[in-house]
Amino acid sequence: MTTKTYLPTQDSLEQKWYVVDAADQRLGRLACEIASIIRGKRKPIFTPHMDTGDFVIVINAEKVQVTGKKASQKLYRNHSGRPGGMRTENFAHLQNRIPERIIEQAVKGMLPKNALGRQLFKKLKVYAGPDHPHMAQQPEMMTINTLPKGDN
Template sequence: MNKTVVPSVGNLQRDWYVVDAAGQTLGRLASEIAKVLRGKHKPTFTPHMDVGDFIVVVNAEKVTVGGRKAHQKLYRRHSGRPGGMKVETFSHLQARLPERIIETAVRGMLPRNALGRQLFRKLKVYRGPVHPHGAQRPTTLSLSTASC
């Protein structure tokens, strides 16, 4: 009889990947990033464990959306005070904080529990092409969305 092997935390190998967001569609990019963060691309994937890899996203300011979403897609945040709702369009947020766009999209595709918060900490997003993670020697991740 075969038994399911649960990987131990000591045996996990975490790789570092760089993803260039220039010209990529936001939703397709975010779903591929979430898949790698969870570890679904590995044969040792376990739903209740963090077996995924680290992702460094560069050129976040050059991510695209389809149709009229640049002017119609809204991002909301609340200060917690009465009347504290702030609403911002995609184009305004992209000019101000382009990192937050990718972070919000990926966070929405991760589990809504402690595991999801732990996975989200392995995502590093940067506005331009420069990132401070050269010491980890990240490899370029070829996304399946590049062929679309």
């Protein structure tokens, strides 16, 4: 007698929408939790090679925090593809210019580096302010406690 391994089908998948407030959250800890939700690791039907995760909407991306001197020392690199086309800017400058990109880059680095990871990344929606255009999906508010005890 052989037993079959259970594989979720697209019909059995229920993909929810969650809203995460990034205000006063630590960047790395927040990105780790978001990547886990997008990947579907919190569900009992998690399958490594399938998209079983949920959609995540991040609001208040402009208020995300980093510890220590990372605001002035953490560098974000971008290359145009041309010789000498490398551009760098630090965390503080990028946070003023495009705050959404900071969270997008952090979460993207925690997803698989293949076609599945690119598909999962499309489930992340990041907005600088408190408003988002996804009210029709009836997202649930999710609280992520990333502040360690005694850290202010």
